[in-house]
Amino acid sequence: MAEIATGTSVEDDEQPLGFGVVGLGMGKHHCRSVTAAKGARLVAICDVRRELADKVAAEYGCKAYYDFDEMLLDPEIDVVNIALPTGMHADAGIKAAQAGKHIICEKPLDVNLHKADALIAAAHEHHVKLGGIFQRRLHPVSKKIRETIRSGRLGRIYYADIHLYWWRAQSYYDGGWPAGWHGTWALDGGGSVMNQGVHSVDFIQWAVSPVKRIMARTGTFAHNIECEDVGMALVEFENGAIGNIVCTTAAYPGYSNDFHVFGEHGSIIVRNDSEVVSWRIKGPNEQAEDEEMRRTYPGGRGTPSSDPMAVGLTGTPRKSRTWSTPSATTGSPSSPAKRPATPSKSSWRSRSRRRLASG
């Protein structure tokens, strides 16, 4: 058996699922992940920049498309990975759903709730699976924190925060394709909170509690962009705790991304998504557990604090060959629908391909 997505098993002797990746910035990471995953085969890539598409296709020995609509006609593709500028996600995803392809969509699902909801509705309507890339949920320490809070080991939660102090040079905002899309309302949907902070904003709601109310301030200081490069919110969580979220790309030269949670029975502090700085829960094992957690989760995975491409390939340790998707399946990232009972791999085949197979 091999895992194709969290909680989903496929038979080794079955034909691998075919993937097509569109958008070759972060999409290049998707190519590497798909290639490294058991049960998956990179069939094609697509980018409007022909030279780039040809180069990546040659590197992976797959087909190159320059037009997304054409790639969607490829019957060998079961799953489409969307790594286009954010404001193009829902339009592309809806087309993929209409073509009967399952969808792995980069974060955030789109630039506003209306478009994200339309994408989720299309996935439901066309009976395809939709997964948003929220890789922080897959770090083992993230799951451990969530379990610890949910089990009540920290008791009543008083306070939680995210402090993401990163740096992006102006060249990052001037670059990308179409050039200059990062930091625009239309294609990025926001700045340091919406783009860089989105994993942490997702994580704190998922691990600690949904949010009841916020009061926020944003500013643009270090960059020539439409949206914020410093954003902060005072947060009241549904579980009664209070906290704050600060996400900036104006902290030269780029520092850490820290998470703190303080409760009745103790505190947890994590740096850069995966490094346990402190794990102190009152009781006879307090010191031993703290040492064990810091030893087990020492961090050192690299951080995109100043380099957007410095993200790991998987949420699990690099030695793992398992390819995983976030837990959100045809659900919004903040309230994922329940994953269906482990489907057989054939249920992952694109509808168009199943139609072909059945004549």
Ligand SMILES: NC(=O)c1ccc[n+]([C@@H]2O[C@H](COP(=O)([O-])OP(=O)(O)OC[C@H]3O[C@@H](n4cnc5c(N)ncnc54)[C@H](O)[C@@H]3O)[C@@H](O)[C@H]2O)c1
């Ligand atoms: N999960 C993460 O940690 C992570 C990290 C970085 C970026 N992202 C997300 O990845 C997405 C892409 O961001 P990026 O920084 O890689 O952008 P980018 O500008 O570097 O890459 C976008 C690519 O899409 C291509 N493209 C644009 N329009 C196209 C079209 N109509 N058809 C085909 N190709 C087209 C461009 O040529 C370019 O190669 C964004 O949604 C971003 O939020 C996620």
